[in-house]
Amino acid sequence: MIKHTVRFTVYLTINEGKFDEFEGIAQAMIVGTQKEPGALGYDWYLSGDRRQCRILETYADADAVLAHVTGPVVQEFVPKILAASSISRFEVYGDPGPKAAQVLAGFGAQIFELWHGLSR
Numbered sequence: 776m777i778k779h780t781v782r783f784t785v786y787l788t789i790n791e792g793k794f795d796e797f798e799g800i801a802q803a804m805i806v807g808t809q810k811e812p813g814a815l816g817y818d819w820y821l822s823g824d825r826r827q828c829r830i831l832e833t834y835a836d837a838d839a840v841l842a843h844v845t846g847p848v849v850q851e852f853v854p855k856i857l858a859a860s861s862i863s864r865f866e867v868y869g870d871p872g873p874k875a876a877q878v879l880a881g882f883g884a885q886i887f888e889l890w891h892g893l894s895r
Contacts, residue, residue: 778836779889780815781869785830785862793859794825800856801828807848808832813839828860837872844871844878853882 789797801819808817816833834840843849865884867876876886 778838779869781834781837781840781867781871783830783832783834783868783884784864784866785832786864787828787830787856787860788863789826789828789860797828797856797859800852800859804848804852804856807846807852808843811839811843811846811848814843815839837870837875840871840875844875849878 805817805819808814813835814832815835816831818831820829820831821827832843834843862883865879865882867879867884867886869887869889871879871886879886
């Protein structure tokens with residue numbers, strides 16, 4: 776079985792007056808994710824008005840996704856960041872595996888499975 780990377784795009788809207796809190800939590804999430812095996816990319820992008828944030832995440836395979844969604848970054852920090860922001864859209868590209876898919880569905884993620892592509 777070929778293992779494929781899995782990517783997330785998370786669209787967040789930062790609550791009014793909560794940017795400093797949001798930023799601190801984001802930094803903690805980045806530090807935690809850097810320690811996770813199989814986390815290949817975890818990039819945060821911010822709009823000029825500091826109200827919209829996009830997280831582009833890349834994981835080596837479904838095992839790495841499961842480790843992330845059941846690990847401390849998601850379990851400890853996602854509830855905190857959702858007190859300072861809200862998810863306006865959440866897309867998953869690739870097969871995160873059944874257990875991770877269930878967790879991701881709880882956050883409203885829409886999963887797009889690989890249809891055609893080129894993997895090397």
